[in-house]
Amino acid sequence: MTTVIAVNGKGGTGKTTVAALFVDYISSKKLGSLLAVDADPNATLANMLGVKVEETMVGVVDEVSAKRDALPAGMSKDRFIEMKVQESIGEAENFDLLVMGRPEGPGCYCYVNTVLRGVLNDVTKSYRYIVIDNAAGMEHISRRTERNIDKFVLVSDYSIMGIRSSAQIFKLAKEMGIKFGKAYLVINKASGSIDALKKEIDFSSLSLAGTIGYDEEFVCLSLNNSPISFLSSAKAKVEVTEIMEKILEN
Numbered sequence: 001m002t003t004v005i006a007v008n009g010k011g012g013t014g015k016t017t018v019a020a021l022f023v024d025y026i027s028s029k030k031l032g033s034l035l036a037v038d039a040d041p042n043a044t045l046a047n048m049l050g051v052k053v054e055e056t057m058v059g060v061v062d063e064v065s066a067k068r069d070a071l072p073a074g075m076s077k078d079r080f081i082e083m084k085v086q087e088s089i090g091e092a093e094n095f096d097l098l099v100m101g102r103p104e105g106p107g108c109y110c111y112v113n114t115v116l117r118g119v120l121n122d123v124t125k126s127y128r129y130i131v132i133d134n135a136a137g138m139e140h141i142s143r144r145t146e147r148n149i150d151k152f153v154l155v156s157d158y159s160i161m162g163i164r165s166s167a168q169i170f171k172l173a174k175e176m177g178i179k180f181g182k183a184y185l186v187i188n189k190a191s192g193s194i195d196a197l198k199k200e201i202d203f204s205s206l207s208l209a210g211t212i213g214y215d216e217e218f219v220c221l222s223l224n225n226s227p228i229s230f231l232s233s234a235k236a237k238v239e240v241t242e243i244m245e246k247i248l249e250n
């Protein structure tokens, strides 16, 4: 059985940080085989995980497009690209990594999104866990990159508006027919009690998985370009453990 966890939310709320914390939790606890997917064209997940990216999906698409004659007989270009992308999945010590990358020029992301969807469909069964760091906002949801998500995680900042925009993204995902097991809210960079947000959280109909307090250490890690595995804050670790236990409990 595979558990697909997709991390969403508006810009700058801490999606990549939360996705990296999830990857670090699953891999350090050795919960099972794990694929981390950076589905944000502005890719930062690998950096936060301290992994060097050798190849991106966009790179593979460009390479195959440039050498049309390399296509094996009887195989469609789309299928060939999917196969090549699967071959290009990078291997870190405790997890694998797939990076979408950013297409050059003004073209749209539709094609790489379609490839990503095909690859995710194919590789899903090979991993116990898949953690996807998504681009900010709703666009990728309207492109329906993922169709089956077990844990749809919305990261909000510590504000009423943040929770409202999480609720909007969740609503759009439901309208687009994305199938998900359960949707969760994670409040990040919390600088106080969540009491003042309780009413809004109830109204969002999202299940609160937990909060991560504002912690200068995240800022320092980012300034020093250090991976999330260097995090030493005991408080943040307890918060992440609580969130993961809740998300993975059923």
Ligand SMILES: Nc1ncnc2c1ncn2[C@@H]1O[C@H](COP(=O)(O)OP(=O)(O)OP(=O)(O)O)[C@@H](O)[C@H]1O
Pocket (backbone or CB within 6 Å): 010, 011, 012, 013, 014, 015, 016, 017, 018, 040, 044, 135, 136, 188, 189, 190, 212, 213, 214, 215, 216, 218, 219, 222
């Ligand atoms: N709990 C926290 N406390 C303090 N700073 C944090 C916390 N979580 C994340 N940050 C910082 O906030 C910044 C944005 O985080 P991150 O890149 O994870 O957000 P994002 O939602 O992925 O952004 P984008 O929308 O650009 O993809 C980073 O500098 C990160 O270190």
Ligand SMILES: [Mg+2]
Pocket (backbone or CB within 6 Å): 015, 016, 017, 040, 044
């Ligand atoms: Mg990000």
